[in-house]
Amino acid sequence: GRCLAGVSGGETVILDGDHGQVIIDPDAATFQRVKDSQARNLRVSERLESLENMDSETRDGQRVYVYGNIEFPEEVEHCRRRGADGVGLYRTEFLYLGGNREPSEEDHFAAYCKVLKACGDLPVVIRTLDIGADKVPARIRDRFAASQNPMLGLRSVRLSLQSTPLFKVQLRAVLRAAVHGNARIMFPLVSSLLEFRQAKMILMDVMEDLEDEGIPFHRDLPIGMMVEVPSAVILAEEFAREVDFFSIGTNDLIQYTLACDRSDPSVAHLYRSGDPSILRMIQMVLKAANKHEKPVTVCGQMSSDPRFIPLLLGLGLRNLSATPHSIPRLKEVVRNISIPEAERIAAHACTLDLARDVEHYLLGELGRLCPDLVV
Ligand code: PEP
Ligand code: MG
Numbered sequence: 492g493r494c495l496a497g498v499s500g501g502e503t504v505i506l507d508g509d510h511g512q513v514i515i516d517p518d519a520a521t522f523q524r525v526k527d528s529q530a531r532n533l534r535v536s537e538r539l540e541s542l543e544n545m546d547s548e549t550r551d552g553q554r555v556y557v558y559g560n561i562e563f564p565e566e567v568e569h570c571r572r573r574g575a576d577g578v579g580l581y582r583t584e585f586l587y588l589g590g591n592r593e594p595s596e597e598d599h600f601a602a603y604c605k606v607l608k609a610c611g612d613l614p615v616v617i618r619t620l621d622i623g624a625d626k627v628p629a630r631i632r633d634r635f636a637a638s639q640n641p642m643l644g645l646r647s648v649r650l651s652l653q654s655t656p657l658f659k660v661q662l663r664a665v666l667r668a669a670v671h672g673n674a675r676i677m678f679p680l681v682s683s684l685l686e687f688r689q690a691k692m693i694l695m696d697v698m699e700d701l702e703d704e705g706i707p708f709h710r711d712l713p714i715g716m717m718v719e720v721p722s723a724v725i726l727a728e729e730f731a732r733e734v735d736f737f738s739i740g741t742n743d744l745i746q747y748t749l750a751c752d753r754s755d756p757s758v759a760h761l762y763r764s765g766d767p768s769i770l771r772m773i774q775m776v777l778k779a780a781n782k783h784e785k786p787v788t789v790c791g792q793m794s795s796d797p798r799f800i801p802l803l804l805g806l807g808l809r810n811l812s813a814t815p816h817s818i819p820r821l822k823e824v825v826r827n828i829s830i831p832e833a834e835r836i837a838a839h840a841c842t843l844d845l846a847r848d849v850e851h852y853l854l855g856e857l858g859r860l861c862p863d864l865v866v
Contacts (some may be wrong), residue, residue, distance in 0.1 A: 494608035505627060517635065528866065535863050539819035544844040547822040550829040556805065557821050558614070558812040560790060564605040570815040577673070578611035579812025580738065582789040583661070584621045587628050593657070599664030608674025614673045616738065616788075616812075617665050618717070619658070619690075621647045621679040625754060642752065647680035654687055669709035676712055677738060682720040684729060691733075717790075719743035724772045727779035737780055738812065741791025745769055763846035764793040765853065770802070771842055777807045788812050797864050798853045800824040805837025820864055827860045 493720055498504060498515055505514040505525050514521060546554045558579025559570035570578060582660050584592045586602060622628065623646020638644035651658040665676055678690045690715060701708045717725060719740035730737070741764060746753050748768055751761045763769070773789070780787045790812035793799050797820050803811065803827070836856050843849045858865040 492568070495731045529717055531863060532779045532866075536819075537684070538626065538825060542819045542822045543572065545574070545822065545826075546574075547825040549825055549833070551831070553804075553809070553830050555825045555861050556810045557818050557825070558616075558790075558810065559818060560795075560812050561606070561815070564602045566815065567609040570818075571609060571648040574816045575613075575815060575818055577610055578615040578809070579607060579662045579788050581615060581617045581676075582621065583618060584626050587620060587622055588626060591630060594660075596660050596664050599661055600668050603674070604671050607668055607674055610672055612673055614675055616675045616677050616715070618647065618677045618679055619661055619665075620651055623650050629750070638674060642746070644735055646685055649680070650692075651678075652686065654776040655693060658693060659697050659700075662694050663701060663708075666694075666701060666708035666710075666712070667706065670707055671763035673708065675715060675736070677717060677736075678685055679713045679717045679740070679741065680719055681730075682722050684726065687697060687716055687730065687733060698804040716744075718776050719747070719791075721748050721772070727776045728806045729784070731779045731783040731785050736786045737776055738786070738788045738790045739773060739776055741769065741773075741789060741793040744772065744791065745793075748772060756758070763794065763850070764799060765840075765849035766846040767841070767844055767849065769793075770806070770849065773803070773808070774806055774841070781807065786810060795821070797821060797824050797861065798850065798857050799835040801828055801856055801860065802840050802853055802855050803837075804828065804830065805833035805835070805840075823861055823864065824857070 502516050503522070505517055507514065507525065507811060535542065547557050549555065556576045558577045559573065559575035560571055560580040560582070561567055561578055562582045562585045567578065586599060603617060623644065624641045646654065659660065665674065668674065676694070678687065681687050694714065698708065698710060712733035715735050715736035715738060716723070716730065717740045718727065718737050720743070723730060745751070745762055745764060745766070747767060749763070750762055751758050753759070753762045777787055787808060788810035789803060789808055793801060794811040795813035795817040800821055801824065840849050840852060843852060854865065
């Protein structure tokens with residue numbers, strides 16, 4: 492509204508979504524610059540489209556799996572078109588956030604079947620409900636009103652463990668739907684071994700119920716957890732013995748490690764994926780997981796950012812889960828780098844002691860590897 496006040500009609504207006512800018516009546520040089528950048532973006536996206544159906548392999552032939560993050564079952568088609576190797580994070584809380592009633596077991600079941608069937612043999616990681624903090628359905632908002640500090644309050648798997656009937660409805664649907672595809676289940680925001688064991692125990696109870704009722708379900712689906720709380724990183728070694736896989740949720744992990752609310756603009760500059768503490772944490776998780784031969788994915792926003800791909804590969808990561816839109820770009824980085832080169836980049840990044848320097852260095856390396864991904 493504010494910028495439209497300067498427009499009366501007939502002016503040339505540039506809407507630059509990449510840089511969040513509106514330019515009214517640009518001069519000739521600006522106009523040309525925007526035209527050129529538009530043409531380059533078009534060339535890049537045409538070229539990237541050709542990568543959608545190619546496997547992502549490094550220059551030296553290491554396969555890297557790139558999965559998509561989705562929130563709604565409808566997104567699975569887009570995800571497949573973008574060349575995802577499956578769904579690495581299905582955020583199921585969106586079933587609760589829409590609508591004005593609690594989703595039924597059948598609502599869950601229908602949504603999960605849709606995603607699983609669309610993916611065929613490809614894996615789909617169904618994350619159990621992650622309500623609370625920034626994601627609270629209006630109809631139960633009063634249950635959260637008392638918390639002064641919702642990020643540290645009743646959210647995510649904590650809420651599921653305190654609302655067993657609600658949790659069981661979801662688990663029943665996941666187990667039943669799992670018959671129709673390659674499903675995995677994942678618990679969010681796990682902060683102690685006890686929580687993981689309790690969640691798993693409830694899952695086993697639900698299996699027993701289904702068994703008693705003679706309802707078909709899949710018994711052996713892999714059970715994993717999100718690593719998004721520093722305590723889970725510190726105890727990664729212990730967790731690695733009990734889980735089938737880890738998925739590092741950098742969005743929350745960064746927020747809890749740097750004690751920085753990512754939605755608060757006054758501290759947004761402190762929220763940094765490139766912080767040395769974050770690199771160290773990812774390293775710790777990979778080390779523990781490797782020791783116990785458990786796969787690790789990074790599914791936070793960090794893995795949708797091409798700058799961080801050489802670093803993550805160099806640290807030993809081979810599974811990324813990202814916004815579907817970014818998948819072709821991520822594949823491009825993977826295909827332009829070898830593992831020894833990624834290792835060299837990661838080793839250097841780990842010697843830097845400021846987030847700013849890490850991010851600046853990684854941007855430079857990306858510019859060298861894939862010049863037209865850096866605008
Ligand atoms: C994360 O925390 O990194 C994550 C993937 O979960 P969400 O963004 O849904 O909190
Ligand atoms: Mg999270």
